[in-house]
Amino acid sequence: MKFDFPHTLDSTDALDRLHRLGQYLHRRHGIAVSWSAARGSFRGRYLVVAIEGELDVAEGVVRVSGKDPGFLWRKKAVEYLRRKLAMYLDPTTPPAELPV
Numbered sequence: 129m130k131f132d133f134p135h136t137l138d139s140t141d142a143l144d145r146l147h148r149l150g151q152y153l154h155r156r157h158g159i160a161v162s163w164s165a166a167r168g169s170f171r172g173r174y175l176v177v178a179i180e181g182e183l184d185v186a187e188g189v190v191r192v193s194g195k196d197p198g199f200l201w202r203k204k205a206v207e208y209l210r211r212k213l214a215m216y217l218d219p220t221t222p223p224a225e226l227p228v
Contacts, residue, residue, distance in 0.1 A: 129181070129197070131206060133190045135217040139166060142217060143185045149216045151228040170194075177201050190217070 135142055143166055150161030150168060159172030159179055168183040181194020190213060197205050216226055 129195070129202060129206065130191075130193045131210075133192060133210065133213045133217070134188060135190060135213075136188070137217060137219055139185055139187050141219075141223075142190065145216045145223055145226065146183060146185060146190070148223060148226045148228050149212060152212075152226075155228070177205070179205075 137145070143163075146168060147163065150163070150170070153159040153161055153170065153172075157172060157174050159170050159174070161168055161170045166185040168185075169181070170183070171180045173179065177197045178195065179197070181192065184191040184193075192209060192213075194205075196202060215221070
Protein backbone atom coordinates (compact mmCIF):
# COMPACT_ATOMS: atom_id res chain seq x y z
CA MET A 129 0.00 0.00 0.00
CA LYS A 130 1.55 3.31 -1.07
CA PHE A 131 0.24 6.81 -1.60
CA ASP A 132 1.38 10.43 -1.44
CA PHE A 133 -0.57 13.04 0.50
CA PRO A 134 0.11 16.64 -0.57
CA HIS A 135 0.15 19.46 1.97
CA THR A 136 0.91 23.18 2.05
CA LEU A 137 2.77 23.37 5.39
CA ASP A 138 6.49 23.74 5.84
CA SER A 139 8.08 20.41 6.72
CA THR A 140 8.74 21.40 10.37
CA ASP A 141 5.07 22.25 10.99
CA ALA A 142 3.93 19.13 9.12
CA LEU A 143 6.27 16.97 11.21
CA ASP A 144 5.01 18.53 14.45
CA ARG A 145 1.43 17.81 13.46
CA LEU A 146 2.27 14.23 12.47
CA HIS A 147 3.87 13.69 15.88
CA ARG A 148 0.51 14.69 17.36
CA LEU A 149 -1.23 12.23 15.01
CA GLY A 150 1.17 9.52 16.22
CA GLN A 151 0.23 10.26 19.83
CA TYR A 152 -3.45 10.04 18.89
CA LEU A 153 -3.00 6.70 17.08
CA HIS A 154 -1.14 5.27 20.05
CA ARG A 155 -3.69 6.45 22.60
CA ARG A 156 -6.75 5.59 20.53
CA HIS A 157 -5.70 2.35 18.79
CA GLY A 158 -2.50 1.20 20.52
CA ILE A 159 -0.47 1.71 17.34
CA ALA A 160 3.16 2.45 18.18
CA VAL A 161 4.71 5.30 16.19
CA SER A 162 8.42 6.10 16.34
CA TRP A 163 10.36 8.86 14.58
CA SER A 164 13.86 9.26 13.19
CA ALA A 165 14.22 12.77 11.75
CA ALA A 166 11.47 13.16 9.13
CA ARG A 167 10.68 9.45 8.87
CA GLY A 168 8.12 7.79 11.07
CA SER A 169 7.34 4.12 11.40
CA PHE A 170 4.16 2.66 12.78
CA ARG A 171 3.22 -0.81 13.94
CA GLY A 172 0.29 -2.39 15.70
CA ARG A 173 -2.97 -4.28 15.31
CA TYR A 174 -6.48 -3.05 14.78
CA LEU A 175 -9.13 -5.73 15.14
CA VAL A 176 -7.74 -8.60 13.02
CA VAL A 177 -5.49 -6.46 10.83
CA ALA A 178 -1.73 -6.11 11.36
CA ILE A 179 -0.67 -2.52 10.70
CA GLU A 180 2.89 -1.73 9.69
CA GLY A 181 4.41 1.04 7.61
CA GLU A 182 6.32 4.28 7.26
CA LEU A 183 5.69 8.00 6.78
CA ASP A 184 8.24 10.24 5.04
CA VAL A 185 7.69 13.96 5.53
CA ALA A 186 8.97 16.36 2.86
CA GLU A 187 8.14 19.85 1.63
CA GLY A 188 4.67 19.64 0.15
CA VAL A 189 4.11 15.90 0.54
CA VAL A 190 3.85 13.04 3.01
CA ARG A 191 4.71 9.67 1.50
CA VAL A 192 2.91 6.75 3.13
CA SER A 193 3.95 3.16 2.56
CA GLY A 194 2.81 0.13 4.44
CA LYS A 195 2.03 -3.52 4.52
CA ASP A 196 -1.06 -4.24 2.45
CA PRO A 197 -3.88 -5.11 4.88
CA GLY A 198 -5.58 -7.22 2.23
CA PHE A 199 -8.43 -6.74 -0.18
CA LEU A 200 -11.18 -6.39 2.44
CA TRP A 201 -9.37 -3.71 4.48
CA ARG A 202 -7.26 -1.85 1.90
CA LYS A 203 -9.81 0.78 0.87
CA LYS A 204 -10.90 1.46 4.46
CA ALA A 205 -7.29 1.75 5.65
CA VAL A 206 -6.34 4.24 2.92
CA GLU A 207 -9.53 6.28 3.47
CA TYR A 208 -8.90 6.39 7.23
CA LEU A 209 -5.29 7.51 6.79
CA ARG A 210 -6.22 10.15 4.20
CA ARG A 211 -8.95 11.54 6.51
CA LYS A 212 -6.54 11.74 9.44
CA LEU A 213 -3.78 13.31 7.32
CA ALA A 214 -6.26 15.87 5.94
CA MET A 215 -7.34 16.78 9.46
CA TYR A 216 -3.85 16.99 10.99
CA LEU A 217 -2.25 18.77 8.02
CA ASP A 218 -5.01 21.36 7.62
CA PRO A 219 -3.26 24.75 7.94
CA THR A 220 -6.48 26.40 9.16
CA THR A 221 -6.53 24.21 12.30
CA PRO A 222 -4.12 25.30 15.04
CA PRO A 223 -1.96 22.37 16.26
CA ALA A 224 -3.21 22.87 19.83
CA GLU A 225 -6.74 22.00 18.66
CA LEU A 226 -5.71 18.63 17.20
CA PRO A 227 -6.50 15.58 19.33
CA VAL A 228 -3.57 13.73 20.91
